[in-house]
Amino acid sequence: MAGSVSIRHAASPRGWEAERRRAFLFGLAPSLLILGAITLVPAAALLLISLTPLNLLDPAGTFRFDDPLVNYRQLLDDPRFIGSLWVQVRLSLSSVTLQLALGLAIALLLNANSRVLAAIRSVFLIPMVLPPIVVALIWKILYTSDVSPLHRALEQIGLPLRSLIANPDTALWAISIAETWQWFPFTMLMVLAALQMIPDEPLEAARIDGANRWQLFRYIVLPYIRPVLVVCALFRLIDSFKAFPLIYVLTNGGPGTVTEVTNFYGFIQAFNFSYWGYASAIAVVMLLAVLAISWSISRFKGSDGNERHD
Amino acid sequence: MNATTDTLRLPQRGSAGEHDVPALRRPGARPLGWLRRHGRAALAVVLLLVLMFPFLWLVQIAFRPAEGAFDDSLLFTPTLEAFRALLQGNFARSFANSLVVSSLSTVLSLAIGVPAAYALTRWRFRARGRVALWILITRMAPPIAFTIPFFLAYRWIGLLDTVWGLALVYLTFNLAVVIWLMQGFFEAVPAALEEAAWIDGCGVWSAFWRVTLPLAAPGVAATAVLCFIFSWNDFFYALILTRTHAVTAPVAIVNFLQYEGWEWTKIAAGGTLVMLPVVAFTLLVRKYLVRGLTAGGVKD
Amino acid sequence: MASISLRHLRKAYGSTEVIHNLSIDIRDGEFVALVGPSGCGKSTLLRMVAGLEPITAGEIRLGDRLINDVAPRDRNIAMVFQNYALYPHMTVAQNLGFSLKLQGLAKAEIERRVQAVAETLGLSAVLDRTPRRLSGGQRQRVAMGRAIVRQPEAFLFDEPLSNLDAKLRVQMRTEIKALHQRLGTTTLYVTHDQVEAMTMADRIVVLKDGVVEQSGVPLELYDRPHNAFVAGFIGSPAMNFFRGRVQRHGAPAVLTDDGLRLPLHRLPEAADGHEVLYGVRPEHFELQEGGTLEARVVVVEPTGAETLIAAGLGRHQVVAAFRERVDAHPGTALKLAPRAEHVHLFDAASGQRLN
Numbered sequence: 032m033a034g035s036v037s038i039r040h041a042a043s044p045r046g047w048e049a050e051r052r053r054a055f056l057f058g059l060a061p062s063l064l065i066l067g068a069i070t071l072v073p074a075a076a077l078l079l080i081s082l083t084p085l086n087l088l089d090p091a092g093t094f095r096f097d098d099p100l101v102n103y104r105q106l107l108d109d110p111r112f113i114g115s116l117w118v119q120v121r122l123s124l125s126s127v128t129l130q131l132a133l134g135l136a137i138a139l140l141l142n143a144n145s146r147v148l149a150a151i152r153s154v155f156l157i158p159m160v161l162p163p164i165v166v167a168l169i170w171k172i173l174y175t176s177d178v179s180p181l182h183r184a185l186e187q188i189g190l191p192l193r194s195l196i197a198n199p200d201t202a203l204w205a206i207s208i209a210e211t212w213q214w215f216p217f218t219m220l221m222v223l224a225a226l227q228m229i230p231d232e233p234l235e236a237a238r239i240d241g242a243n244r245w246q247l248f249r250y251i252v253l254p255y256i257r258p259v260l261v262v263c264a265l266f267r268l269i270d271s272f273k274a275f276p277l278i279y280v281l282t283n284g285g286p287g288t289v290t291e292v293t294n295f296y297g298f299i300q301a302f303n304f305s306y307w308g309y310a311s312a313i314a315v316v317m318l319l320a321v322l323a324i325s326w327s328i329s330r331f332k333g334s335d336g337n338e339r340h341d
Numbered sequence: 342m343n344a345t346t347d348t349l350r351l352p353q354r355g356s357a358g359e360h361d362v363p364a365l366r367r368p369g370a371r372p373l374g375w376l377r378r379h380g381r382a383a384l385a386v387v388l389l390l391v392l393m394f395p396f397l398w399l400v401q402i403a404f405r406p407a408e409g410a411f412d413d414s415l416l417f418t419p420t421l422e423a424f425r426a427l428l429q430g431n432f433a434r435s436f437a438n439s440l441v442v443s444s445l446s447t448v449l450s451l452a453i454g455v456p457a458a459y460a461l462t463r464w465r466f467r468a469r470g471r472v473a474l475w476i477l478i479t480r481m482a483p484p485i486a487f488t489i490p491f492f493l494a495y496r497w498i499g500l501l502d503t504v505w506g507l508a509l510v511y512l513t514f515n516l517a518v519v520i521w522l523m524q525g526f527f528e529a530v531p532a533a534l535e536e537a538a539w540i541d542g543c544g545v546w547s548a549f550w551r552v553t554l555p556l557a558a559p560g561v562a563a564t565a566v567l568c569f570i571f572s573w574n575d576f577f578y579a580l581i582l583t584r585t586h587a588v589t590a591p592v593a594i595v596n597f598l599q600y601e602g603w604e605w606t607k608i609a610a611g612g613t614l615v616m617l618p619v620v621a622f623t624l625l626v627r628k629y630l631v632r633g634l635t636a637g638g639v640k641d
Numbered sequence: 642m643a644s645i646s647l648r649h650l651r652k653a654y655g656s657t658e659v660i661h662n663l664s665i666d667i668r669d670g671e672f673v674a675l676v677g678p679s680g681c682g683k684s685t686l687l688r689m690v691a692g693l694e695p696i697t698a699g700e701i702r703l704g705d706r707l708i709n710d711v712a713p714r715d716r717n718i719a720m721v722f723q724n725y726a727l728y729p730h731m732t733v734a735q736n737l738g739f740s741l742k743l744q745g746l747a748k749a750e751i752e753r754r755v756q757a758v759a760e761t762l763g764l765s766a767v768l769d770r771t772p773r774r775l776s777g778g779q780r781q782r783v784a785m786g787r788a789i790v791r792q793p794e795a796f797l798f799d800e801p802l803s804n805l806d807a808k809l810r811v812q813m814r815t816e817i818k819a820l821h822q823r824l825g826t827t828t829l830y831v832t833h834d835q836v837e838a839m840t841m842a843d844r845i846v847v848l849k850d851g852v853v854e855q856s857g858v859p860l861e862l863y864d865r866p867h868n869a870f871v872a873g874f875i876g877s878p879a880m881n882f883f884r885g886r887v888q889r890h891g892a893p894a895v896l897t898d899d900g901l902r903l904p905l906h907r908l909p910e911a912a913d914g915h916e917v918l919y920g921v922r923p924e925h926f927e928l929q930e931g932g933t934l935e936a937r938v939v940v941v942e943p944t945g946a947e948t949l950i951a952a953g954l955g956r957h958q959v960v961a962a963f964r965e966r967v968d969a970h971p972g973t974a975l976k977l978a979p980r981a982e983h984v985h986l987f988d989a990a991s992g993q994r995l996n
Contacts (some may be wrong), residue, residue, distance in 0.1 A: 046710025048695045053546035062457030062516060069513050070479050073490035080489065085379040140385055147382045152391050153627055157396060160623040162574040164591040165612040169399045171598075178605060180398060212395065214604065269481045276576045297485045302581065307489060314486040325477045329470070536693050537726040539713040541787070542743035555730045 044103055073122055073280060074318070081311035083180070088305050090272070095237040102312035109255055112313065122210075122292055123271040129211040134218025135260070139248070142226045152223065159216035163264055167280035170209040196282050199289045214270070220264045225259040243333055265328045269321055293317060362489035365547075402609035423606035424614070433609060435593035442579075442589060444502050446511035450568050451510075454519030455561065460528040460551055461520065463535075476517040484577040487513055492581055502584040510578050515568045522567070522629070525562030527553060563629040566622045573619055590615045643704030643794040644669045645690065645827060651701060652685055654969050659685055660851040662688035667844075670804045671830045674842035676835050676874070681849040683831045687797050689849050694981075703794055719788035720797040724804065725780050727772040733759070733783050734768040740791050745853075758790045761820075775874060778809050784821070795827040802837065814840055835875050839863070847871050864885075869992035872920050872985055878949065883919040885990060887911045893921045895986075899955035906981040909995050911988075917995060920985035923949065923962035929978035936975045941967075950975065 070105070082099035086092075106112050137155065141148050158166065176194040185192050195205040250271050272294055276286060284291035284335040286298065291299075293313060301310035366432035376383070407426075427433075461472065491510055492501070500506030530553050538548035554561070579589040588596075593609040597604065645667040652660035660682045677684045688694040690701055692713035694736055701708050703910075708716050719740075728736050734755055741751040742761060752859040759765045762782040781801060788796055795869055798817075802810045818841045821828055832838055838845045839859045847870075854865040866872035872880050885897035893905040896919060901924045903919050911917060924947075935957065936952035943949075948963045952975060984994040 037394040047712040048694055048710070050712060051350055051545055052464075055464040058456035058460035058546070059464075061453050062520060065476070065512065065517055066479065068511070070475075070482075070487075073487050073494075076485055076494075076586075080493075137388065140381060140388070143381060146383060147383060149370065151385050153624060154389060154393065156623055157393070160570060160574075161396070161616050161621050162619060164576050164594060165399070165616045167606060168594065168612045169395045172399060172402070172605070172609075173395055179348065188535050205378060212392070273483050273577075275484070276591075281600065294483055294485055301485070301489060306465055307493070311487070312487050314489060317483045318486045321481050321483060324477060325481050329474050329477060334526070445798065493979050516838075531726070532750060533722055533724060534728060536691075536713075537720070537728075537787075538739075539693070539723060540716075540718070541740035541791075542714040544712070547743075552728060603975040606869075 037062060042185075043314065047227050068119045077311050077314055077318070077325055080308055081315045083308045085311070086305055086309035087307055093308065097337040102309050105309065106312055106316070107201075111291070112296060115291050115293040117149070117205065118288075118290065119272065119292040119294075122207055122274070122290075125204070126271055127267045129207065130267055131218050131260060133211060133215040133262060134263070135222055135256075137215065138219045138222035138226060142223060148319045152219075153312075155219060156216050158213050159220075161213070162211070163276040164280070166209065166213045169275045170212075171280050172278070174205055197286060199286045202282050202286060206277055206281060209281065210274060213277075213307075214267060217267065218260075221259050221263050222256055225256045229255045262316070262328065265324055269324050272317060362517075365401065396508040399609050402606060402615050404614045405591065405606055407604065407606045423610035424605075427607050427610045427614070431588075432593055432614075435588045436590045437616065438504060438583075438587055439573055439590040442507045442587070443513070443569045445504065445508040446515055447565050447568040449508060449552070450512060450515035450519045451565060454516050455523050455554075456549075456602055458520045458523035461555065462524050463532065473521075478551050479517045480514055482513075488578060488581045491578075495582060501582060501585045504587045507579060507582055507587055507589070508572075509576065510582060511572045515571060518567060519564055521575045522564045523557070523560060525555045526564075529560075530556045563626045567629065570619050570622055643706075643827060644671075644702075645749060645795055645829060646700075646702045647746060648689070648702070649684075649698040650686070650689070650701065651697045652731055653697045654684070658697075658851065660689075660847045663851065663853055665846055665853065667827060667854065669704075670825045670827055672818075672830065673842060673845045674838035674845045675829060675831045675848060676838045676845060677848035677854075678835065678874070679833060679986075680773045680850075681848045683848050684799055686828060686848070687720075687831045688801050690795075691718060691797055692716055696940050698877045705729060717793050718792040718795045718797055719791050721788050721801045723800045725784040725801075727773075727780060727783055727787075727962050728732065729772055732769050732771055733764060736772070736783055737768075737786050740787070743919075744979055751849065754790050758786045761789070763784050763963070772994075778813065782804060782812060784815070788948065789820070789824070793826070795829065798828065798830040798832075800832050802832070803834070810837075817841060836877055839875065845875075847874060855951055865994070866985065867994050869918050869920070869987040878923050878960045878962065880920045880985070881957070882958055883921075885917060885919055887913060887915045889913040889987075897955060897957070898959070901955045901957070903979060904981045905984060905986070906996075907996075909986050911986075911995055918987040918989050918992070920987065921959075921979040922983065924964075925983040926961040926963075926977045928960075928963070928967070928978060929976050932975050932976040932978045934979075936977050938969045938971055938973050939973060941969055952977070974989035 032044060038162075051236045081102055082096055084093050084095075084101055141152050141155075161169075173179045173181055174196045176192070182192055182194070195201045229252065234247065237247055237251055272290060272292075275294060275298070277294065278290055278295050282290045284295050288296075294317065295314035297310045297317070300313065358474045403423055404421070405417055406420050406422060416480070451613060487510065494507050495501040500509070534552050535543075535548045538552045539545075543551060574591070575589075578589045579587075580595075583589065583592065588612070594608060597608050602627060645665075647663060647665045650660055650663045650951055651658065663686070663872065665673075673684065675686065677683050685694060689696055692711060696709055703716060703718070713923060728739065731739065735801045738751045741754060746754075747983070749804060755768070756765070762785065762843040764779065764782055764786060765780060767775060772783065775783065781804075784801065801817075802813055805813060814837055821841075830838075830841065842859060844857060845859050845862050847862065849870055855862055855871045862871060862875050866875060869882070882893065883897050883901065883903055885895040885901070887909060888894050889908060890897050890913070893908045895903045895905060897903065897919075903921075909917075934954060936954040938950055938952045939958075941948065941953040942951070943966070946964075948965075948967045948969075950961045950963070950967065950969055952959055952961065954977065959977070961975075967975075984996075988995055
């Protein structure tokens with residue numbers, strides 16, 4: 032292969048080959064070292080701390096390992112933690128499903144050659160690239176009944192509505208909607224890219240055979256974009272674990288703990304109660320979940336990427 | 342021997358509605374024809390207005406006078422008093438902090454990540470897949486997992502509430518993005534060009550600097566912008582790891598919500614200012630957005 | 642300028658050996674063409690001389706210098722790539738002067754040399770253009786100019802003409818050969834086109850599967866190929882081959898399975914009945930009234946300078962070339978006779994030459 036160095040080479044390289052290998056190492060080493068320092072070391076430290084009941088109100092006294100699994104045992108018994116997992120699952124599932132649906136629908140709508148549509152595609156990117164805090168502000172305004180134009184419009188036509196985020200039954204849905212609004216462009220972009228890559232021939236052949244729009248979609252387009260939809264879903268799922276600004280600004284985990292996702296619960300434990308050991312254990316659990324899903328993404332892209340994109 | 346070439350004109354894929362038009366040239370069918378031809382665009386515009394309404398609503402509040410923030414009238418004389426009030430306080434300083442931290446983080450990530458990306462591209466070694474996975478994980482890890490150890494470490498070394506400390510933390514996700522994206526861009530430069538440069542008198546990094554990098558410059562620019570955007574938008578790390586000195590704009594706005602009462606026009610003005618650089622940059626690099634957001638997961 | 646000597650060169654990728662114990666000597670100032678079918682290892686060999694591929698075993702010397710591990714930049718050789726590898730972000734002048742700039746020459750000197758080379762190659766008018774705005778032929782010349790301006794000890798060409806259209810190829814062939822005659826630099830030229838090799842080289846090396854099949858002056862390879870592979874590779878249209886057995890008694894001949902009796906000039910050093918390959922070049926057939934070999938014409942291709950006739954002879958397909966115009970039509974019969982003194986005989990099993 033042009034320019035490549037096989038490191039399974041039998042003889043030890045001299046001269047130019049050695050120079051090349053040194054050069055590559057020189058370029059790669061700083062990154063690997065720094066990445067290691069800022070990811071692996073903190074991860075190890077996190078694990079370590081999760082084995083202690085560390086409490087910042089008494090750091091010296093609580094940094095001990097006499098009962099390493101105390102936090103994990105507590106987690107299993109903690110109804111608030113279990114509740115937060117359940118909230119997380121509900122939020123992630125609803126939000127990701129809505130994002131996929133809306134993103135897919137809009138992608139299909141906008142998949143045509145026209146300058147108007149191209150411009151609209153660009154504008155639709157905005158929710159995704161806005162600083163998440165701004166998204167939170169936007170929806171804070173929309174959900175606060177005194178100031179929200181939506182609430183007042185509903186009032187005018189005689190359907191007054193209680194604030195969605197103050198109502199424990201609807202609070203999580205309110206956040207889900209806000210998150211859908213923020214992230215549907217991601218699916219839209221990825222599906223659009225995939226739609227561009229569908230070759231014309233199968234579509235033409237099916238049209239000539241008399242397929243209508245729905246059949247075209249179901250039998251030709253959908254199989255093509257299914258891998259992209261799956262990757263989208265996985266990515267969005269992992270990202271949904273990180274949801275913070277929305278909850279922080281809109282509901283602060285409430286009313287009660289109705290919108291308290293696991294990430295938020297960990298935040299509260301660490302920065303409200305100063306139970307760092309416990310919070311670390313929560314973080315470790317989340318990290319493992321992320322690891323599992325990341326690994327399945329890389330496996331999925333490996334197996335399907337080969338059969339599709341050749 | 343007479344060969345006539347007959348090209349079968351297949352209808353364009355994108356104009357699903359277009360090729361129906363000839364069949365509709367009946368009188369009375371014109372409005373319907375217009376709808377069929379432009380229905381897609383019309384629906385898209387309607388959707389655009391509906392979906393962009395929340396965003397536009399925030400922006401227009403920023404230009405209202407403080408007392409009449411939520412007047413029913415849709416027409417009003419725009420005023421910049423909210424922005425002026427905003428900049429009189431500490432907000433300008435936090436905005437500057439955001440600029441400094443984002444720029445610093447971008448420069449650091451590029452300086453460290455670009456050579457690494459090059460080495461990974463030209464040096465095929467077996468662990469490449471595992472490196473990709475590592476990159477994916479660093480992008481995906483929940484911030485809480487890193488903030489706890491970083492907070493404790495920074496408290497100890499004294500990097501809490503500093504611009505450098507924040508920029509360093511941002512490396513956790515930006516470095517990965519740089520390495521992932523630049524690999525793709527470097528792969529697009531033919532290795533033969535570097536070989537010619539070697540023969541002409543260059544060493545490995547000399548050829549990289551004189552030949553490969555200039556040709557990958559647009560990629561570097563796009564990557565830089567993406568790093569800037571990701572740094573600028575961060576909320577969680579900034580919330581935890583800063584107090585007063587290194588507060589960035591996203592966190593400063595939230596302070597309005599909690600401490601300075603609910604001055605909606607100022608909040609809206611703050612939000613508008615914070616989003617401006619990002620939206621502007623996004624329009625520049627929208628081609629590369631998907632690549633940046635799926636770093637580590639999807640081979641381009 | 643210097644000689645290039647390759648000694649016992651081996652190249653292996655992991656456990657796959659691509660070049661086997663190869664030795665070639667190129668004299669100072671010689672133009673050697675390296676030909677062979679794709680996959681024979683000629684490009685790999687060239688890249689090893691350039692320093693772009695590591696050597697598994699053996700020696701490469703430039704003049705007296707052992708350059709096995711020397712970096713490409715220190716070898717004092719220049720290479721012309723198949724796809725030219727011009728720097729897209731530099732102008733023609735900058736492309737040409739790049740190596741000189743790296744050497745640290747004074748700007749005035751660089752400009753002087755670049756101007757001189759540009760004039761030689763007819764590029765003076767396009768010095769300020771970038772490669773994108775050049776024609777294929779111009780790009781090729783810039784690639785050559787880049788090599789020439791360095792005044793290296795040797796030139797390496799990696800199939801430089803294969804991306805050009807036929808007419809341009811013929812023109813550039815002459816130009817490259819003229820250039821070599823002027824500059825006299827040692828040249829190693831890789832190509833898969835044997836016509837290029839024949840017309841341009843002082844010496845040809847035929848390579849197959851990493852082994853040298855034959856090396857010598859073009860006409861020597863043409864007139865006395867050492868084995869059947871070289872015989873079939875060199876010359877266009879290719880040599881015709883018949884498989885048969887030697888007949889020693891009576892007039893020496895080769896008998897094929899389909900009953901053809903192919904005459905031999907003299908007794909070969911082969912036993913009676915030995916299986917051989919009988920090779921005749923298209924131009925060595927003559928029309929013989931009353932001859933025993935009757936061919937059925939399939940296609941007649943008049944090129945103007947000669948007439949090529951594809952015909953069926955027994956169960957064989959042959960191509961014959963005649964200088965004179967031949968009155969033949971598809972379907973007619975033609976009495977062909979090979980000129981026995983120009984026949985090549987090869988052992989059917991090993992391919993080695995027997996006469």
